[in-house]
Amino acid sequence: MIDFNHVYFRRGAHEVLRDVTFTVDPGETVALVGRSGAGKSTVLKLINRMLEPTEGAVRVDGRDTRAWDSTSLRRQTGYVLQEVGLFPHMTVSGNVGLVPALSNWAPERIHTRTAELLELVGLPAHEFANRWPDELSGGQRQRVGVARALAADPPVVLMDEPFGALDPITREELHREFRRIQQRVRKTVVLVTHDMREAIALADRVGVLEAGQLVACDEPSALRASTDPAVALLMESCR
Amino acid sequence: MSALLAFWSSHAAELWTLIAQHIALVLVSTFVAAAVGVPIGIVAARRPRIGGPLAAAASIIQTVPSLALFGFLLPLPLVGGVGARTALVALILYALLPVIRTTAAGLRSIEAPILEAADAMGMTAGQRLTLVELPLAMPSIIAGIRVAAVIGVGTVTIAAAIGAGGLGEYIYRGLSMVDATVILAGAVPVAALAMIVDGGLLLVERGLARRRRARRFSRAAAAAIVLAGAAATAFAAWPRPERIVIGSKNFTEQVILGELMAQVIERYAGLPVDRRLNLGGTFICDRAIQTGDIDLYVEYSGTALTAVFKQPAERDPRLVLDHVRQLYADTGRSTLPPLGFSNTFAILVRAADARERRLTRLSELAAHAAGWRAAFGYEFLDRPDGYNGLASTYGLRFLEPPRAMDLTLVYRALAEGQVDVVAGDATAGLIDALDLTMLEDDRQYFPPYDAVPVMHAPTLLRHPEIGRAIARLSGRVDAAAMRRMNYAVDAQRQDPAAVVRAFLDALERQSP
Numbered sequence: 107m108i109d110f111n112h113v114y115f116r117r118g119a120h121e122v123l124r125d126v127t128f129t130v131d132p133g134e135t136v137a138l139v140g141r142s143g144a145g146k147s148t149v150l151k152l153i154n155r156m157l158e159p160t161e162g163a164v165r166v167d168g169r170d171t172r173a174w175d176s177t178s179l180r181r182q183t184g185y186v187l188q189e190v191g192l193f194p195h196m197t198v199s200g201n202v203g204l205v206p207a208l209s210n211w212a213p214e215r216i217h218t219r220t221a222e223l224l225e226l227v228g229l230p231a232h233e234f235a236n237r238w239p240d241e242l243s244g245g246q247r248q249r250v251g252v253a254r255a256l257a258a259d260p261p262v263v264l265m266d267e268p269f270g271a272l273d274p275i276t277r278e279e280l281h282r283e284f285r286r287i288q289q290r291v292r293k294t295v296v297l298v299t300h301d302m303r304e305a306i307a308l309a310d311r312v313g314v315l316e317a318g319q320l321v322a323c324d325e326p327s328a329l330r331a332s333t334d335p336a337v338a339l340l341m342e343s344c345r
Numbered sequence: 346m347s348a349l350l351a352f353w354s355s356h357a358a359e360l361w362t363l364i365a366q367h368i369a370l371v372l373v374s375t376f377v378a379a380a381v382g383v384p385i386g387i388v389a390a391r392r393p394r395i396g397g398p399l400a401a402a403a404s405i406i407q408t409v410p411s412l413a414l415f416g417f418l419l420p421l422p423l424v425g426g427v428g429a430r431t432a433l434v435a436l437i438l439y440a441l442l443p444v445i446r447t448t449a450a451g452l453r454s455i456e457a458p459i460l461e462a463a464d465a466m467g468m469t470a471g472q473r474l475t476l477v478e479l480p481l482a483m484p485s486i487i488a489g490i491r492v493a494a495v496i497g498v499g500t501v502t503i504a505a506a507i508g509a510g511g512l513g514e515y516i517y518r519g520l521s522m523v524d525a526t527v528i529l530a531g532a533v534p535v536a537a538l539a540m541i542v543d544g545g546l547l548l549v550e551r552g553l554a555r556r557r558r559a560r561r562f563s564r565a566a567a568a569a570i571v572l573a574g575a576a577a578t579a580f581a582a583w584p585r586p587e588r589i590v591i592g593s594k595n596f597t598e599q600v601i602l603g604e605l606m607a608q609v610i611e612r613y614a615g616l617p618v619d620r621r622l623n624l625g626g627t628f629i630c631d632r633a634i635q636t637g638d639i640d641l642y643v644e645y646s647g648t649a650l651t652a653v654f655k656q657p658a659e660r661d662p663r664l665v666l667d668h669v670r671q672l673y674a675d676t677g678r679s680t681l682p683p684l685g686f687s688n689t690f691a692i693l694v695r696a697a698d699a700r701e702r703r704l705t706r707l708s709e710l711a712a713h714a715a716g717w718r719a720a721f722g723y724e725f726l727d728r729p730d731g732y733n734g735l736a737s738t739y740g741l742r743f744l745e746p747p748r749a750m751d752l753t754l755v756y757r758a759l760a761e762g763q764v765d766v767v768a769g770d771a772t773a774g775l776i777d778a779l780d781l782t783m784l785e786d787d788r789q790y791f792p793p794y795d796a797v798p799v800m801h802a803p804t805l806l807r808h809p810e811i812g813r814a815i816a817r818l819s820g821r822v823d824a825a826a827m828r829r830m831n832y833a834v835d836a837q838r839q840d841p842a843a844v845v846r847a848f849l850d851a852l853e854r855q856s857p
Binding site: 180 | 456458459461462463464465466467468469472476477480481
């Protein structure tokens, strides 16, 4: 579904990504772990063509991202940010229904879809649909962010530190929610986090980024056996 | 207070017209400034390299005093001239800066994750702008429009100096009549208007910032503002049937003479007349006659010779008159027969000082000048037949360099003892009203200043009946009559239109 083939990304003289190669299969959840500045968010932005590779190729659904129309690529790719980025001048339902509206869905269909998604993320529509983002707690906002990313039923969902700003209890709760939702919708998910514990809790496979290089990408059990110092250090943190 | 209410009720129709003009000017200029300023603000936020210089230019304009900006715009083709058009250009230029600034600031203040989310959703640049950026920047933009509109309400007041109309007319009229009631009659509604505009737009701004239920309301408000602005713009641009436009400079006598010309044309030529009285000065009136923005105003022969045509001053009244008529004719302006009085400069002192020191002639002034302070109008200090020649002819040296002062204020300043000598007009009604004495020009320094109507030549060709109507006045407005009319307006606070009507009625009784 997603295929990185010897991807380099440079910003001026700085090499942000170096020779990154991995694939994500349909319906699979892959977590990318690494320290700040390791290049995790850059990987996500390469997938929905917010950035383009300096060398190598990124393919989505078998097609080079540079061959995709970036608008239609992004509308088929859900995106959840750490800061959520909910639009403060729109209600919860306005935020969730925005991508379908941009794709010219009929109003009743948007309405039904919004209600369905809010139920899915545990925010009953009759109670939350007409609220404003500043009336929600951090966890509720993050749930709206997930609902918004899923709105147009995109095959791919990208998540950039989606639960990073939450307290540990809410975070734990959203992890359970994520697994429940993913069980039902089976999206291809690429998730970025600096927390190895979160990566192992949520992902089928975990990739470790260290200074722009993907030093490992494997199932959690295989990573535990890795001898790579960067991987070992990260594994250390969740013992 | 009761005088103010009385003034408003006796001038109700005029008051409403001026308020409507004032509002229309603010509405049109703010509307155009918003329509131009918001896109510039967007560019300024996106491309600082293009937008930066534009915003810098707008802020330089902001520092130019409005009267200076009006003066600068007057001689320009298309945008210049006397009347609402020039005022609008200046008002729009002033209103641009706050709109550009707040638009750019509002756009720049949007948090990065929100823009990232918009991009990641696959919004096009246009969708991002209209669905996310502009709505979020809207409270800031409205704040800029509010500032622009409030500045506009104040600046329109000054635009009356170039004949744009509006409540500033009362303020200038009040200043030239030294009548606080008339000043307040204009100033109070201006202040009220500023508060209403400020408060109203503040409510819109708050409503937008609160978001809740505000969207429908703000859309309705925005639509109403756009409609009103567009309607006012269309109305302002609509061509009107030809009317004869009478101008005047900004002091009482000129306003009376302008009113006199207007009423004579209405009475005896039967043409509709627009009054653009209280224009900024000789320069502005002369420009306006040349461009045809005004059709007629009354000039003084000496002023025309030295200030308009930059010729050396001459002393013989007959010679000056012939010379000036020739110069006007050569340059496409027509003169009509002189009215019959000469408004020469008058060097004035307080009557009490004159009695005490037995002072009657200018040649006796030098002996006292060293202990006295003087104040003159801006024009008098500059013109060739003004202060410098006077000082050398009579050997005058004052206690300190003469102060420059608005011509309308010198009489009051003299009467109140702020200064001891001023230059005023020989026909000023305030000379009697404030108990001042005019010193005799015994060395014939001042040139003659015969009042001569000057016309835009093409208008006179189209309407020769105007020439015949004005000629009825020829030689019949003498200095005594002029002083009485000035006194009636300046000291007795009578309405110029009523004073002129009474004068014309009296003339008709003498010889119908």
